[in-house]
Amino acid sequence: MKRDERGSALIEAAALAPLLLIPVLYLALTLHRAEQARLAAAAGARDAARAYATAPSTDDARAWSHAAVRTAFADQGMPGARLDITFAREPGATCDRSSVTAPVLTPGDAVLVCVRATVALPFADRGIVRGAFPAGLPVSAQAVAVVDDHRGDPP
Amino acid sequence: MSGRDDGSAVVEHVLVLALLLVIALGVVQVTLLVHARAIAVASAAEGARAAAGIGQTPADGAAAAEQVLRTSLGAGYAAGLHCTGSTDGSAGEPEVVVVCSGRVPLRVLGLGDVTIRVTGHAVRERS
Numbered sequence: 154m155k156r157d158e159r160g161s162a163l164i165e166a167a168a169l170a171p172l173l174l175i176p177v178l179y180l181a182l183t184l185h186r187a188e189q190a191r192l193a194a195a196a197g198a199r200d201a202a203r204a205y206a207t208a209p210s211t212d213d214a215r216a217w218s219h220a221a222v223r224t225a226f227a228d229q230g231m232p233g234a235r236l237d238i239t240f241a242r243e244p245g246a247t248c249d250r251s252s253v254t255a256p257v258l259t260p261g262d263a264v265l266v267c268v269r270a271t272v273a274l275p276f277a278d279r280g281i282v283r284g285a286f287p288a289g290l291p292v293s294a295q296a297v298a299v300v301d302d303h304r305g306d307p308p
Numbered sequence: 309m310s311g312r313d314d315g316s317a318v319v320e321h322v323l324v325l326a327l328l329l330v331i332a333l334g335v336v337q338v339t340l341l342v343h344a345r346a347i348a349v350a351s352a353a354e355g356a357r358a359a360a361g362i363g364q365t366p367a368d369g370a371a372a373a374e375q376v377l378r379t380s381l382g383a384g385y386a387a388g389l390h391c392t393g394s395t396d397g398s399a400g401e402p403e404v405v406v407v408c409s410g411r412v413p414l415r416v417l418g419l420g421d422v423t424i425r426v427t428g429h430a431v432r433e434r435s
Contacts (some may be wrong), residue, residue, distance in 0.1 A: 163320055170328050174335060182337045192350040200357060200430065217431070220401070224429050228353045229346065238429055255431065 182275040187290050189229040191273040194294035197225030202266040202298035205240060211258060215240070222268055233278070236288070237269040248295050262300045269293045328358065330417070336417040344381060344412055345424055351376040352391065355406040359393055360430040366393025369406045373428065377408065385412060395414030395432070402432045 201218035208214035219238055226234045239248070242256040243263035256264035271289040355373025364384050370393040377386040389410035396403045409425035 165326055167327070168323050171331065174331060177335060180319070181335065181342075185339070185342045185346065189346050189349075192346060196353055196357070203433075204431070209434075220431065224431065225353060228428050229349055275374060 179275065183290070186231075186272055186275060187292065189231060190226075190234065190270055190290060190292040191294070193226045193229040193231065193234075194222075194268045194270055194292045195296075197222035198266050198268040198294040198296035199298075201238065202223060202264055202269065202296040205256070205264045205266060206258070206298040206300045206302070208258065209253070214256075214258065214264075218266060226270065231272060235271045239267045239269075241265040241267070243297055248293065258300055258304075260300055260302045260304055263297055265295060265297050265299070267293065267295045333416050337414055337419075340416060341412065341414070341424075344385060344427060347380050348377060348389065348408055348424060349426045349428060351380060352400065352406045352408045352426050353430065354428065354431035355391060355393065355408075356428040357402045359404045359406065360432050362433055366395055366404055366406070369393040369404055369430075373406045373408055388412060389424075403433055404430050 200221040204217035204221045205214040208217050218240070219236075222236055222238055223232070226232060226236070240256050241248075241264070242254040243265045246254070246265045248265070248267035248269075256262065270292050272292065273289050274286060275282075277286040277288075348390045351373050355369040355371075357360070357369075358364065358372035359369025370391040373391040373393075374389070377389055377391070381389075389408050389412070391406055391408040393404060393406045396405045406428045407425065408428075409423070411421040411423050413421045
């Protein structure tokens with residue numbers, strides 16, 4: 154090593170380390186988003202199932218369920234998450250099956266709510282890069298609620 | 309380099325490494341903080357949901373949220389957080405709103421604490 158290069162390795166390390174920290178920070182932000190989305194999806198699915206089971210009509214049920222999931226995602230700071238919510242009649246229903254029976258609001262029946270959401274990567278959904286990165290974090294959750302045995306008749 | 313500078317490279321090395329260590333710990337601290345915040349949001353929403361049932365009051369929701377905070381974050385972290393419940397009908401449907409706010413300690417770096425404030429919503433169930 155030449156005399157005038159002494160200490161330059163140290164400077165390089167000091168300059169490079171913050172640069173290398175940026176991917177780590179981005180990974181941390183991404184994991185944070187994934188955590189938020191998972192918490193929101195789980196809570197939203199449970200709340201949506203309960204909302205569905207207590208609604209007076211299936212139209213109200215769908216609207217209330219969608220509102221419940223949106224509320225859960227808004228609470229976690231993701232009001233714009235792309236949501237896909239499906240309902241199925243339990244038992245025997247799964248979230249993957251395409252041919253599901255529509256749930257009914259008969260006492261004792263059960264409804265399965267499946268929530269799928271795609272959350273944009275950090276900084277990928279704003280500014281000039283919006284739409285440039287279609288990739289997102291997929292999360293899903295499901296919940297079952299039983300229609301109450303002693304619910305009142307629909308008005 | 310004169311003889312008086314001998315060994316200064318070691319000192320520089322130690323200083324830079326110490327700085328890098330602090331930066332790395334800072335990343336860990338921020339990660340823990342945002343994790344705690346996400347858990348706090350979930351707890352507040354959980355409390356709001358608990359208060360949304362028939363016969364429940366917003367105060368019940370606040371108590372439930374604090375209970376969830378204590379079990380999910382740990383008593384030490386949750387000690388500085390307090391929740392209040394209220395109802396809000398401005399969005400059309402009557403909602404229960406639980407707000408949890410307070411101070412969360414920054415234990416990794418030992419830099420005191422920061423104030424966070426999170427809100428959870430739930431639509432009240434109809435009788």
